[in-house]
Amino acid sequence: MSSTLVQLVLTGLLQGLLYSLIGLGLYLVFSVMRVVNFAHGYLVLIGMYGVLVLDPQNLLDYAVALVIVAVLAAGVGYAVERFLIEPGLDKGGHSQLVITLSLGxxxxxxxxxxxxxxxxxxxxxxxxxxxxxGGVTISVPRIAAGVISLVLGLAVSWLVYRTRAGKIMRACSESLSGALHVGVHVPRTYRTTFVLGAALAAVAGGLLLPIQPVSPLLGLELTVKAFIVVVIGGSGALWGTVVAGVLLGLAEAVGSLYAPGSLATSLVYALFFLVILLRPQGIVSSVRTA
Amino acid sequence: MGPALEVAGLTVRRGRSEVVREVDLVVGEGECVCLVGSNGAGKTSLIDGLLGVLPTRAERLEFHGEDIAGTPPWERVRRGLVVVPQERELFPGLSVLDNLELGGVALSRGKARAGTLDDVLALFPRLAERRAQPAGTLSGGERSMLAVGRGLMAQPRMLVLDEPSLGLAPMVVTTIMAAIAEVNAAGTTVLLVEQNVHQAFALADRAYVLEHGAVVGSGPTAELAGSDLMQHGFLGSAAHGTVVDT
Incomplete structure (x- = not known):
């Protein structure tokens, strides 16, 4: 492999891990609450703009800034869930679609x-x-963003699959009625999930900022990318989302080699069209028996 | 000490229609009461109303003397009113053991008892064999056992079972019914909803007959069994609307 290709693959891989982290928040909210959060990309922007305002000058400041934006986004997430999404959840219809779109x-x-x-x-x-x-150059903020995203992804996976709180989240995801019958405090679980998703999104934003400049329109683009990651990943397991995120990062990076600028981006989306047509259930589908 | 469950004038709505109207129901502590009625009589809606997953209106809705009207389902489960639903509502992708552990999720950490799991596995040895298997891969009988077992994990003061024998082979029905009898004998109040009158009447002390969302008869099972209502009321349609005076 030429060093250019190695460089692109590594860059894509690291960027992809960041997409996985953004996708994870959306995946959790979607699978536990069955809410499609069109404002998810803007929660990432809270992290980006938050860190921009705090303007950290050294590593310690940066770490503190990441924690601050996580807490800030968690607070925003709580308010959004509690006062905008929750009231419409048991009413049926599609109020949350309109709400999250408008919120974005x-x-x-x-x-x-x-x-x-x-x-x-x-x-x-x-x-x-x-x-x-060996002729391959990767920026440190990019390596750090990828590695930290991976660590956070593993931490979330531990939370979901190894802790009592995670078991309750999976119960809500598997059967809302079952969760009600065993006495799960469903609204509390929803709030926790949404808050977690928002905090992860903001941290991802904080990690993204040194790599990619922020502008308000980026929110929609990130929402779309998070959707691609979740849909391609499938609803069956969390690791599907992680794999799909990495695939998206790789496709973008390698795509840029064969097509110039914005054409590469559209090629990536065309490629995902193809994936969805061939495997509509995503990489990991849910195991369900009749 | 008062009754475990005391319901007066309970109306349950599903969507816009009142599927259960003005039901009076009393279950004494430690009693085994069954609720029978034909398909569509409103049995499941009544149960959903008791758990609080459907909107209700009632003159009185008391559990062990405490008013539970308007409380959310998790609050009722925490107080010991546990429903084993007709559709089982298991967590198909989670293991049998995880399903059972989730059964005790409403208990405060202090109240949770390690022995409960052993008791449930002793009651249904099949579940112990299948403990690591996803619940979605279980047979119909095993699913019913898991649903009952999961309900018991909440350490219920009153266990409400909605057609636990529905669609099961006779052998399995016997196992489930024996388990319910054992649970009741150990002191847990039981409200059993059944279409299978013979099995239910063998177990229960008293019964209520539900038809078109209203209680049309009630009394000791021994008396009800021979009545016109049971002979013709909901089994056939000849004596539609007959009310037995008990």
Whole structure:
């Protein structure tokens, strides 16, 4: 393999891990609450703009900034779930679609008013700029974002599959009626899930900022990417989302090799059309018997 | 000490229609009462109303003397009113053991007892054999056992079973009914909803007959068994609307 290709694959892999982390929040909310959160990408923007405002000058400041945006997004997530999504959940219909879509638009215009300058970023908070080996150069913020995303992904997986709280979340996901019959406090579980998803999204945003400048329109793009990751990953298991995220990152990176700029992006989406047509249930489908 | 469950004038709505109307129902502590009625009589809706997953209106809805009207289902389960639903509502992708553990989720950590799981596995040895298997791969009988077992994990003061024998082979029905009898004998109040009158009447002290969402008869099972209502009322349609004076 040429060093260009190695570089692209590594870059794509690291970017993909970040997409996985963004997708995980959406996946959790969708599978536990059956809510399609069209505002998810804007929760990522809360993380990006939050870190932008805090403007960390060193690694410690950056770590603190990530924690702050996680807490901030968790608070926003709680309010959104409690006061906008929860009231419509047992009413049937599709109120949450309208609510999360509208919420995304509200977020977008709010960010546009607060941050009129597009494509803002921060200085590299890491003490090193890049790692170079054999003609392959990868920036340290990118490596860090990928590695931290992977660690957080593993932590979420541990939470979902190994803890009591995770078992309750899976119970709600498997059968809402079953959860009610065993006495799960369903609204509390929903709030926890949504808060967790929002916090993960914000941390992902904070990790993304040193790699990619932020602008208000990025929210929609990230929402779409998170959707692709969740749909391609399938509803069966969390690791499907992680694999799909990595695939998206790789497809974008390698696609850029064969097609220029925005054409590459459209090729990626065309490719996912194909995947969905061939395997509509996603990578990992749910195991269900009649 | 008062009754375990005391219901007066209970109306349950499903969507816009009142599927259960003005039902009075009393279950004494430690008693085994059964609720019979033909398909569509409103038995499951009545149970859903008791658990609080369907909207209700009632003059009185008391569990062990405490008003539970308007409380959410998790609050009722925590107080010991546990329903084993007709559709089982298991967690198909989770193991048998996880399903059982989730049964005790409403209990505060202090109240949860390690022995409960052993008791349930002793009651249904089949579940012990299948403990690591996903619930979705179980047979119909095993699913029913798991549903009952999961209900018992909540350490119910009153166990409400909605057609636990529905669609099961006679051998399995016997196993389930024996388990219910054992649970009742150990002091747990039981409300058994059944279409299978013979099995239910063998187990229960008293019965209520539900028809078109209303109680049309009630009394000791020994008396009801020979009545016109049981002979013709809901088994056939000849004596439609007959009310037995008990």
């Amino acid at each position: 638009i509200v977020f977008q215009y709010t960010f546009q008013v607060l941050f009129p300058d597009p494509f803002q970023t921060i200085a590299n908070p890491w003490p090193w700029d890049a790692v170079t080996s």
